[in-house]
Amino acid sequence: MSGEPDMTPDETLxxxxxxxxxxxxxxxxxxxRMRSDAGFRAQVEHWQALLSPLAEEIEAxxxxxGVWQAVAAEISPxxxxxxxxxxxxxxxxxxxxxxxxxxxxxxxxxxxxxxxxPSVPPPISVAVAxxxxxxxxxxxxxxxxxxxxxxxxxxxxxTVVLTPATIRDDAGxxxxxxxxxxxxxxxxxxxxxxxxxNAHAISSQAISGLQPGAVLAISIEPIGGSPTGLPTGPxxxxxxxxxx
Amino acid sequence: MSGAAELAxxxxxxxxxxxxxxxDFYDRTAGKLFGVIVRILPERGEAEDVLQDVxxxxxxxxxxxxxxxxxxxxxxxxxxxxxxxxxxxxxxSRPTSPLEDAGMVADTAPLADxxxxxxxxxxxxxxxxxxxxxxxxxxxxSCYFEGLTYEELAVREGVPVGTLKSWVRRGIIKMRDAMHAxxxx
Numbered sequence: 001m002s003g004e005p006d007m008t009p010d011e012t013l014x015x016x017x018x019x020x021x022x023x024x025x026x027x028x029x030x031x032x033r034m035r036s037d038a039g040f041r042a043q044v045e046h047w048q049a050l051l052s053p054l055a056e057e058i059e060a061x062x063x064x065x066g067v068w069q070a071v072a073a074e075i076s077p078x079x080x081x082x083x084x085x086x087x088x089x090x091x092x093x094x095x096x097x098x099x100x101x102x103x104x105x106x107x108x109x110x111x112x113x114x115x116x117x118p119s120v121p122p123p124i125s126v127a128v129a130x131x132x133x134x135x136x137x138x139x140x141x142x143x144x145x146x147x148x149x150x151x152x153x154x155x156x157x158x159t160v161v162l163t164p165a166t167i168r169d170d171a172g173x174x175x176x177x178x179x180x181x182x183x184x185x186x187x188x189x190x191x192x193x194x195x196x197x198n199a200h201a202i203s204s205q206a207i208s209g210l211q212p213g214a215v216l217a218i219s220i221e222p223i224g225g226s227p228t229g230l231p232t233g234p235x236x237x238x239x240x241x242x243x244x
Numbered sequence: 245m246s247g248a249a250e251l252a253x254x255x256x257x258x259x260x261x262x263x264x265x266x267x268d269f270y271d272r273t274a275g276k277l278f279g280v281i282v283r284i285l286p287e288r289g290e291a292e293d294v295l296q297d298v299x300x301x302x303x304x305x306x307x308x309x310x311x312x313x314x315x316x317x318x319x320x321x322x323x324x325x326x327x328x329x330x331x332x333x334x335x336x337s338r339p340t341s342p343l344e345d346a347g348m349v350a351d352t353a354p355l356a357d358x359x360x361x362x363x364x365x366x367x368x369x370x371x372x373x374x375x376x377x378x379x380x381x382x383x384x385x386s387c388y389f390e391g392l393t394y395e396e397l398a399v400r401e402g403v404p405v406g407t408l409k410s411w412v413r414r415g416i417i418k419m420r421d422a423m424h425a426x427x428x429x
Contacts, residue, residue: 004413015416020325021387021394024333048322049314050420053369054388055321060275061282067292068270071299076263172334223330227301 010040018047028191031224035190036201138216138239139165148237149194151177151216160200162192173233176225180215191225194218214241247272251316252309259306266303269316274299276317277324284328284391294331298324329391372419380415387412 004012016022017030034041137152147165160177168175175194178186192200217238219231226232251272257265278295285291302320309319373381383401386392394412398405 004410004417007413007417012413015413016394019384019387019412019416020329020391021397021412023393023395027329027333047416049318050423051369051388051416052314052318052322054385055276055280055318055325057370057385058276058279058283058389061279062275063278063292063295067274067278067295067299068267070296071270071303072263072267074296074300075266075303172331222297222301223334224326228304 011043014040014043015047017044018051028193032191032200035188035225136210136212136241136243138241140216140218140237140239142237149218151239153210153241160189160192161197162194162200163197164194168194168236170220172223173220174223174225175218175236176221176231178217178219178231179210180217181211186217186231188226188229189216191221192218210241212241212243215239216241248311248315248317252311255302255306255309255316258303259309266306269302270299273317273320277320280321280324281328283389284325284332290331291328294327295324298327301327325391332391368423369419372422375422376415376418380411383408383412384415384419 007015013022013026013030017027017034022030030040030044034044137150139147140149140151141147148168149165150163152161152163174191177189177192177200179189180186190200192198215238217231217235219226219235220233221227221231222233251269254265254269254272258269274295277298278291281291281294281298282288285294298320301323305323309316313319314322373384376384379401383397386397386400387394392400394409395405397412398408401408403411
């Protein structure tokens with residue numbers, strides 16, 4: 001991507017993102033970065049705010065009535081199953097159930113450390129914060145025990161190296177990585193790519209103090225990641241971190 | 245109470261789980277958001293899916309809305325635009341149409357006044373766009389309204405993509421500078 005004089009590459013990228021002009025891969029990468037880099041997110045929001053009055057020019061188009069009914073069915077328990085509540089009310093109270101999906105069952109037995117594929121590209125981020133010396137690794141498996149992905153956290157580089165064991169096709173969806181420590185609610189570590197080996201940069205703040213025994217999980221979410229900050233879609237794999 | 249304040253109040257009630265307030269919010273804003281989505285995804289069924297997804301997201305995230313940072317319409321239109329562009333990118337490229345059609349700006353006639361909650365911001369953006377070369381302004385509008393990539397727009401305009409990028413980016417910088425200048429006065 002060519003830059004502009006007087007603009008840093010990040011400013012240019014943030015502007016392109018806010019305008020919506022990035023092709024798919026670059027847009028996804030920028031979205032992932034917005035989740036872990038508050039400064040970059042602020043730049044994108046700055047440009048979004050600048051451009052947003054343009055939307056005033058757009059003519060209203062009345063949607064068909066069925067759309068509201070579908071929305072109501074999703075948000076209201078009285079109008080159909082699968083209701084979702086605003087996150088303020090803490091709908092996410094089914095954590096024990098969710099954790100039970102992979103953790104109590106045979107999936108744990110399938111936990112295995114997977115040797116890193118030497119062809120994995122070098123990690124991108126070099127953020128370091130009070131790095132503990134050990135590498136932590138987890139094999140994430142589905143409820144049937146089938147390994148999906150190996151994740152290794154490299155504290156020196158501030159990245160999680162992801163090595164898929166199975167290729168999944170979740171068209172129109174994103175995979176999101178979560179960490180669960182003890183009884184705390186899941187914390188998002190961002191949207192990840194699970195189609196090919198890659199290094200996923202994670203802010204040192206998000207992951208500092210991570211200990212063996214913490215659980216990593218992957219859920220399937222709408223494009224861009226969970227809209228609520230907690231897993232909303234099916235959890236496809238879980239695995240416990242252990243020292244390499 | 246102004247339209248913007250009413251919408252913000254409705255969102256606050258929705259964040260507390262008030263479905264009636266959310267229904268009211270939907271009724272006042274859905275036409276606008278559907279307009280935003282349809283420009284990017286002209287296929288109606290697809291646009292309706294995205295609209296549904298957008299309102300479920302608004303319901304879930306209502307507590308995050310901060311009226312001191314953006315108006316309710318701006319906040320929700322940004323969500324709608326992002327979701328529509330995500331969907332557009334997920335399905336690959338789209339047929340292109342001539343710029344004369346695409347750049348055509350909807351007539352601003354009777355929008356419900358509840359929706360014109362940042363008329364000054366809009367006027368300021370339009371004044372800034374009016375200063376640009378008309379094709380430059382049309383290119384910015386095409387990217388913004390239709391969710392086109394630089395590559396797609398460059399093909400449609402028959403210019404090298406690097407030229408188009410500079411054109412659009414410099415145009416936006418000029419807009420920003422003009423808007424800052426007018427805000428200072």
